Amino acid sequence: MYQEAIRNYLKTTRQEKICLKAVLFDMDGVLFDSMPYHAEAWATVMNRHGLRFSRQEAFLHEGRTGASTINIAYNRQYGHDAPPELIEQIYAEKSEAFSTYPEPVSMPGAPALLQKVTGVGLTPVLVTGSGQRSLLDRLNHHYPGIFTPEHMVTAFDVKHGKPNPEPYLMGLQKADVQAHEAIVVENAPIGVQAGHAAGIFTIAVNTGPLDGQVLLDAGADLLFPSMQALCDAWEEIFPLLHKG
Numbered sequence: 001m002y003q004e005a006i007r008n009y010l011k012t013t014r015q016e017k018i019c020l021k022a023v024l025f026d027m028d029g030v031l032f033d034s035m036p037y038h039a040e041a042w043a044t045v046m047n048r049h050g051l052r053f054s055r056q057e058a059f060l061h062e063g064r065t066g067a068s069t070i071n072i073a074y075n076r077q078y079g080h081d082a083p084p085e086l087i088e089q090i091y092a093e094k095s096e097a098f099s100t101y102p103e104p105v106s107m108p109g110a111p112a113l114l115q116k117v118t119g120v121g122l123t124p125v126l127v128t129g130s131g132q133r134s135l136l137d138r139l140n141h142h143y144p145g146i147f148t149p150e151h152m153v154t155a156f157d158v159k160h161g162k163p164n165p166e167p168y169l170m171g172l173q174k175a176d177v178q179a180h181e182a183i184v185v186e187n188a189p190i191g192v193q194a195g196h197a198a199g200i201f202t203i204a205v206n207t208g209p210l211d212g213q214v215l216l217d218a219g220a221d222l223l224f225p226s227m228q229a230l231c232d233a234w235e236e237i238f239p240l241l242h243k244g
Helices: 002-013 035-048 055-060 066-078 084-099 110-119 133-142 166-175 189-197 212-217 227-241
Strands: 022-025 123-127 182-186 201-205 222-224
Touching (some): 002 227, 035 055, 035 066, 035 084, 066 084, 110 123, 110 227, 123 166, 166 182, 182 189, 189 201, 189 212, 201 227, 212 222, 222 227
Parallel strands (some): 022 123, 022 182, 182 201
16 A cells, blocks of 8 residues: 555655655644644634634634634635634634633654654654744643754745645755655645645544545545654655665
């Protein structure tokens, strides 16, 4: 199964082989079990402002910048983007609401996988649409010394967020690698779209309530039911991705 997925990727991208040097990780739903809190905060604040927005929709739009998420709901209702000051207000309220929930825990399997990744000399890179300092600061607590500032891409670094490939293209740039020298680990449809559009082998982990087919349809090369499942399969996958 893994070999077939890699062959299909190589055929599509016209690459000879994957020479793995870096792993580009999304944050929410991949490193932290934080998405239920994000979904609740988004739905609560959006509806407070008269914008129809469900928890399920929050999972579908997971990975977008805050402004993009707000404008999707606002455009649907009013036919144009929200005023900048309203975007700033809604996102501030959403961040405040998120901060009232219990501290998100590490996603099961993620710490062990990161140890395996760094243990074989690969560069871990964070690529997130989040701009919330609370979660970014929490990285050092849960994953000490793993993600250095020069190997992070956040909402503050890009003009176009996911599903645009810019965040993952910037991740490649920060790791100083080519698309065939990296893989993406994502749990969100638009994140998978971004990784796929950047030409990177993209592994989806279905840690939320969405049907796994949604992630495959978005362009995932491989699908796992959890981060733990990916961690457990790493020793089998890594040699196939490390042909350099």
